[in-house]
Amino acid sequence: MRRFLIVGGGASGVITAIAIARTDSDAVITIAEPRAQLGEGLAYSTRETVHRLNVPSDKMSAIAELPEDFQEWWGVDGYTFQPRAIYSSYLRERLELYAEDRYTHIQAKVSELLPGAKARAHFDNGHVADFDFVVLAMGHGTAKVPDFLQNTPPNPRIVLDVWSGSELPEAQTLICFGTGLTFIDIALSHLARSPANRVIGLSGSGHLPEQHTRNRITPFAPALADVETLEKLRAYLAGAGEHWREAVDGLRPVTAMMWRAFTEAEKEEFLKSDGSIWSRRRHRIAPDVAAHVETEIESGRLEVRSVRVAGVHANDHDVKVLLDSGEEITGDVLAICIGRTSQADDSLSRFLIDNQLTNTGPLGLGLSVDLANGRLKDARGIDYPNVFAIGPLRSGEAFETTAIPEIRKQAAEIALELRTSR
Ligand SMILES: Cc1cc2nc3c(=O)[nH]c(=O)nc-3n(C[C@H](O)[C@H](O)[C@H](O)COP(=O)(O)OP(=O)(O)OC[C@H]3O[C@@H](n4cnc5c(N)ncnc54)[C@H](O)[C@@H]3O)c2cc1C
Known part of the structure; x- marks a missing residue:
């Protein structure tokens, strides 16, 4: 029996568990994840049908060796963009299929990890256990906060983390700062809630994400x-x-x-x-999502502007965004939609860095990981034999490391390394 700990049960953690279970019949896997449902994490916990995958179905398989697995599971064509809400069910079904009774979900956080021949994990529910191998999959950093808010006192009308799991406060006019993928999700859900709702999207560029074409394209093949x-x-x-x-x-x-x-x-x-x-x-949006956005803009319910924000004032009644131009935009709620940091600022990464058990990755982003084999490096830059890291935690070392096609490839590589390190 080989005991594995996967820290984080979002998409990366579950895809890794599937890859290990498929290749190692001796594997017994513990997944530490405080959320009730595995496979959700930041991206796939939404229940809203307007939130769609921005990667075509034929690239969303969790299993590198079975690229059509997701589209076959859901029974759709490869070049379609399905609701994000279904994706965690797919991951959980595949986990059940391949790991069956060989995995356990501990609904707690790992607060401390002490690498060694057996890595010792302390959980925040008081549990302590030793493992032969550990895969770190703590995911994305915290929500980014724009400079203009640094000195603004907290107010319920200013929502800093739109993916915290809490509903946005009651609002008719929602102002969003940031006009990328997160903005599209938040704006479309707000507009779907009531015909009286409207959204004003603000950013420096005023650009929306580009869209996928209606028909599949043939990528170039650069060397x-x-x-x-x-x-x-x-x-x-x-x-x-x-x-x-x-x-x-x-x-x-x-x-x-x-x-x-x-x-x-x-x-x-x-x-x-x-x-x-x-x-x-x-990271482009589906063509029909882009058409929906266009319709909302034409109807006047959705407005997107290129601006420089000077400051924000919020009180019990409304929120005012002050622009460099002197103009003031008033709404009921301001939602910050500029994404997450690429810093490994979760509590376990902080523990590992603060205790000189590892370092941040290049440019201070993510953790220090050996991309040749997925192993975490210690503070001297030497690979741990039995600790790995996957997904956004590699963002300093790798350039593209957050979408499913990259994550499943990393998971397959880790599973291969583990098989050969018997
Ligand atoms: C809104 C959004 C939409 C996206 N859409 C797509 C898409 O359509 N297609 C695509 O390919 N990619 C998409 N992505 C990118 C990608 O799939 C995700 O980034 C992916 O979910 C990363 O998963 P993760 O498990 O690494 O991180 P997360 O989703 O951040 O999950 C990490 C998990 O670790 C847990 N955790 C953290 N610390 C601890 C600890 N100490 N102990 C135990 N558990 C811990 C957290 O509770 C969390 O559940 C999207 C991303 C976002 C944010």
């Missing part, structure tokens, strides 16, 4: 040599012209190698100057 420096990457993308989708999607097989080839200065420059347009083009 690493075409994109191995930032200058070459920019030339490759600029040269694609109106075929930017083919260029962006075509990078997927070489992205990890490209990121490794970039210097630290190039990575920093890319994230600062190109990151926003990249994520708008890389």
Whole structure:
């Protein structure tokens, strides 16, 4: 029997458990996850049907070796964009199928982890246990807070984390700061609640995410040599012209190698100057979601503006957003929709870093992970033999590490490493 601990039962943790259970019949798996339902995490806990997957069904399989598994499970065509709410049921069914009675869900957090030949885990319910192998899957950082709110006193009308699981306060006019993927979700759910509701989306660029085409495209197939420096990457993308989708999607097989080839200065420059347009083009919304957004804009219920925000005042009655131009925008609630930090700022990562058991990854993002095998590195930069990390925790080392196609590949690689480290 080999005892595994997976810390975090969001998509990454469950996909890893499935990969291990499929390849190791001796595996006995404990998943630590404070949420009641496995597989939900940040992205897949929504119950709202307007929240849709932004990756086509034929790329959402949890199992790298069975790429059509998700579309077959749900009985849909590959090039469709299904509701996000169904995805955690899929993950739980696959976990049941492959791990059956070989996994346990402990509904608690791991508060301390002491690596060693047996890694010792302390849970926040008082339980302590030793494991042969550990996979860290604590996921995304905390919600980002814009600078203009740093000195604003907390107020129930200002919602800093729209994915906290709590309903937004009662509102007719909802102001959102940020106009990316999170904004699309929050705006469409608010508009669906009442015909009287309206949404004002504010951001520096005023750009919405790009959309997938109605029909499947054929990605380009660039070689690493075409994109191995930032200058070459920019030339490759600029040269694609109106075929930017083919260029962006075509990078997927070489992205990890490209990121490794970039210097630290190039990575920093890319994230600062190109990151926003990249994520708008890389993480696109479904075509019918884009059409829905367009209809709401035409009807006047949804407004999107490019602005500079100077400050915010909230009281018992309303919230006012003050712009650099002197204009004031009034609404009932302000929701911050600018995503999560890529810092490993969850409590267990903090414990590991503060106790010099590991370091942050490059640029201070994520944790220090050996991408060649998925192992966490200790504070001296040496791989732990039996501790791994997956998903957003790799965001300093890897460039694209949060979507299901990347996560399932990482999970398969970890399972392979574990099989060969018998
Ligand atoms: C809104 C949204 C929509 C997305 N849509 C798509 C999509 O359509 N297609 C796609 O491919 N990707 C999508 N993604 C990206 C991707 O699938 C997710 O980022 C993915 O859910 C990452 O999963 P995770 O388990 O690593 O992290 P999380 O979802 O953050 O889960 C981490 C889990 O770990 C738990 N945890 C944290 N600390 C501890 C601890 N100390 N002990 C125990 N448990 C702990 C938390 O409770 C949490 O449940 C989306 C992401 C978001 C945010």
